[in-house]
Amino acid sequence: MAQAAEKVRTPGRPKSVRKRREILRAAVELFTEKGYEGTSVDDIAQAAGVSKQTVYSHFGNKETLFALAVETKCKQSGIDPDLIDTQAPPETMLLELGRRFVGLLTSPEAVRVHCVCTTSAETYPELGRLFFEHGPLQTVEVVAGYLADQHRRKKLYVPEPGHAAWQFLCMLKGEAQMRAQFNLRRQSQEDLDAYIKSCVAMFLRAYAPRT
Amino acid sequence: MAQAAEKVRTPGRPKSVRKRREILRAAVELFTEKGYEGTSVDDIAQAAGVSKQTVYSHFGNKETLFALAVETKCKQSGIDPDLIDTQAPPETMLLELGRRFVGLLTSPEAVRVHCVCTTSAETYPELGRLFFEHGPLQTVEVVAGYLADQHRRKKLYVPEPGHAAWQFLCMLKGEAQMRAQFNLRRQSQEDLDAYIKSCVAMFLRAYAPRT
DNA sequence: AATTTTCAAGACTGACGAGTCTAGTATATA
């Protein structure tokens, strides 16, 4: 395992890493756009500017390519941990987090990926785990960490930061995520922001520091 | 339109309503089980004990049948409004509602229907609306009504019952719904119940009556 | 009884898509 990165010299022309990257890029784009059934290997080959045979030579079959594409995609999502500012007042921080999270949740891309993953999780349980651990779980852990910190600083009273993080994030989903998932007319920006503020306020009431 | 229910006599053998019902029943079962792409018209015909031609004669094409099947299914979901007891203490009532709601959310069937509907909503926006209005929206309205009532009785302080209902229900989704959707190992019953109780408690702290 | 329509069984068409194969060309190593 120590030489994992070492290239074993084999005779003949080596496989082009550039082509491999191109295929994966096209696969990510098409699969997250159209889903597994809605995307043919020919489509991917064409989008990657490569022959179908090359796709098979690099990835073996459609399923393998799909799993890799989903994994790749999931690693690009989630809330940026650097966003956290432990000094800011919780109200400000939670409002900021809330707005970002809702923005992420309702983006057409996130909706599509979520949808593709739930559908595929039925047949490939591995994919469900992949998405869950690289996506939502990361975000929950970032928020839970923040809440635990505020608890220690006595800015909030959150004895169970894990529960509280799930509560906060799930609460935010609200009507907005449903409307996005079911392809319905979005709420107005004012309605959406009013809801987010209401969530932050109620969360702060429930987890106010004990006097 | 006044004679909508009146049967217009036509010569020849009338279409069998029993067969129509059988086809729709089989369609609901298969579509919610395997999704749109995963179910062929031949499968439905066979499951209904009917010839393919009969399916087409009753419903015209696959899409129409699918839309009808989803509509039928959605009308069978949601929280029973008769469950509401305005006299019981809010803590008891919310805990009961919470447990039922989580049970509903994580049932394999609900997960499948939700998944099929989000996937299909991309191509048939009507279906998204159907599911949303017959499913989640009903439940939110029942809970919002209950909270408004408790507000009037001064058992809780909930000036915006709509927001509060979304918050309460979405909060409950938590990790449990994700695990169900992504086909992961379920939480233990104790963990699940601890989370639900934590949600009810935090909701009551946030919306406690003002003294 | 004559007529009209439903229904079953199954053949059929046309499209699509996963995966294989071939023949020829390009690019690497020894």
Next chain:
DNA sequence: TATATACTAGACTCGTCAGTCTTGAAAATT
């Protein structure tokens, strides 16, 4: 240079599936 492999282009196999068509029987109306 000889050899091994990557790659292209496109033909090809094989299976699936939506929707149509045919034939003959069953069940309703007049």
